Amino acid sequence: MAPNYATAKITMTGNRLERARQYALDDSKRKHSKIKTPFVIGAIIDLANCFDLLDKKCLDLLAVAYKEMAMTLNEAGKYLPINALFSATDFDFKKREPLYPNAGFKTHNHIQLCIINPDCIKGVFLPRDKQN
Numbered sequence: 001m002a003p004n005y006a007t008a009k010i011t012m013t014g015n016r017l018e019r020a021r022q023y024a025l026d027d028s029k030r031k032h033s034k035i036k037t038p039f040v041i042g043a044i045i046d047l048a049n050c051f052d053l054l055d056k057k058c059l060d061l062l063a064v065a066y067k068e069m070a071m072t073l074n075e076a077g078k079y080l081p082i083n084a085l086f087s088a089t090d091f092d093f094k095k096r097e098p099l100y101p102n103a104g105f106k107t108h109n110h111i112q113l114c115i116i117n118p119d120c121i122k123g124v125f126l127p128r129d130k131q132n
Helices: 017-028 056-075
Strands: 010-012 042-045 111-113 121-125
Antiparallel strands (some): 010 111
């Protein structure tokens, strides 16, 4: 059976084990969370052909694609869709505090990936705390 990618969530925290633990714990306390026992699992992921929304070239491409889609739909008398494809991801950053006044960074920023090709996952592991 193929995995259900619409509901899969992977939060990348780089090598920040404590931040990943905090995310899992916070998510488990949400009203409709499916997480009952929060824990952290590590993964080695090859991003391969990634549409990286932190990369200016990808952002520029997205802006052009949006304009073209809007024009095409307008000419066909149709409306732009509301981003319902990713409605399962419901992170509410409005409740998070800025790191400092007028900051774009919030206390709980993270990067989220949707891995479509499972071959990109090269391995998984249980992370361990640093040894002194």
